[in-house]
Amino acid sequence: MNGKNSVEVIWRKRATRALALVFLLGILISTTGLCSAAEVWSDNFDDCNCEGWTIDSCSAADGTLRSLSTGGFACRESSITEGTWSFDLELKEYVSGPELGFEMGAVTPTVFFMSTHPEETPWYFYSVYSTLVYTQTGTKPILEIRKNNANGGGAFTTWVKLASYDLEEDDFGWKHIDVARTAGGQITVWLNGTMVMQAVDNEISTSEYFVFMANEDMAIDNIVLDDVPRFAGITVELLAVGAVVSLVIVASILWVWRRRG
Numbered sequence: 001m002n003g004k005n006s007v008e009v010i011w012r013k014r015a016t017r018a019l020a021l022v023f024l025l026g027i028l029i030s031t032t033g034l035c036s037a038a039e040v041w042s043d044n045f046d047d048c049n050c051e052g053w054t055i056d057s058c059s060a061a062d063g064t065l066r067s068l069s070t071g072g073f074a075c076r077e078s079s080i081t082e083g084t085w086s087f088d089l090e091l092k093e094y095v096s097g098p099e100l101g102f103e104m105g106a107v108t109p110t111v112f113f114m115s116t117h118p119e120e121t122p123w124y125f126y127s128v129y130s131t132l133v134y135t136q137t138g139t140k141p142i143l144e145i146r147k148n149n150a151n152g153g154g155a156f157t158t159w160v161k162l163a164s165y166d167l168e169e170d171d172f173g174w175k176h177i178d179v180a181r182t183a184g185g186q187i188t189v190w191l192n193g194t195m196v197m198q199a200v201d202n203e204i205s206t207s208e209y210f211v212f213m214a215n216e217d218m219a220i221d222n223i224v225l226d227d228v229p230r231f232a233g234i235t236v237e238l239l240a241v242g243a244v245v246s247l248v249i250v251a252s253i254l255w256v257w258r259r260r261g
Contacts, residue, residue: 007155029242031127039082040078040226041225042224044223045064048063053065054076056073056074057076058072059216064219065221066218067218070215072214072216074211078225079206079207080227081181081207081227083227084179084225084230085178085179086173088177089174090173090175090218090219091109091130091167091172093139093172095140101199106215108130108131109130110127110129111128111177111220112211112212113181116207116210118213124147124204125144125204126147126181127147128189130143130144137169140171141172142164143167144162145161145199148204163186164197165189167191177191178190178230181229186199186200231249
């Protein structure tokens with residue numbers, strides 16, 4: 001092996017090692033996001049009270065925040081616009097009966113994770129909305145990402161659907177939901193740890209409240225808000241930074257390699 005080939009082999013080995021280090025560096029940078037997430041507020045209602053909340057026809061007597069009537073309402077001050085909203089949401093099939101005179105589908109469990117006050121006009125919000133469709137063999141729950149209609153109207157009369165996800169037929173019960181929103185307006189939703197919806201919208205840039213609305217005997221629990229938008233435990237911004245750093249290092253290695261070649 002001549003001297004030139006020997007040098008080339010050495011530099012190839014060094015480049016391979018450097019790329020391995022870049023890969024490890026990217027993992028380290030990315031996982032830093034998970035460690036740096038700071039909890040802003042949380043509530044698991046284990047104390048069976050609604051301290052800090054403004055409520056109407058809701059109660060925490062059973063250790064969850066539960067609606068007591070059609071259109072039960074609860075809100076808490078929250079200015080987070082970039083971060084992760086995590087909560088457990090109880091999905092139930094609609095209940096109807098002759099004593100009601102209508103089907104209780106007016107206000108299905110809805111979480112307005114970014115919202116102005118619902119009584120203000122116009123009402124600005126991003127929400128995770130649950131609904132359902134009837135099929136020939138059962139009932140299928142559906143989750144949607146919604147925002148307010150710029151032309152006005154209530155959250156349940158006019159809205160803009162940004163994304164949706166169909167669950168399996170008759171798949172009701174408690175579901176764990178994580179919602180992440182980045183500074184660039186990317187909204188990602190996970191259902192029981194699996195990413196199911198994603199949309200990008202940056203029309204709304206402020207928030208005043210976290211709002212829960214639901215029909216009778218539907219609930220939310222284990223709410224946690226933190227200030228980092230996670231992407232399977234990694235922030236999208238950190239992934240971008242890691243990619244840029246990796247490209248710069250690789251480009252530097254290749255430049256040095258060529259100069260020595």
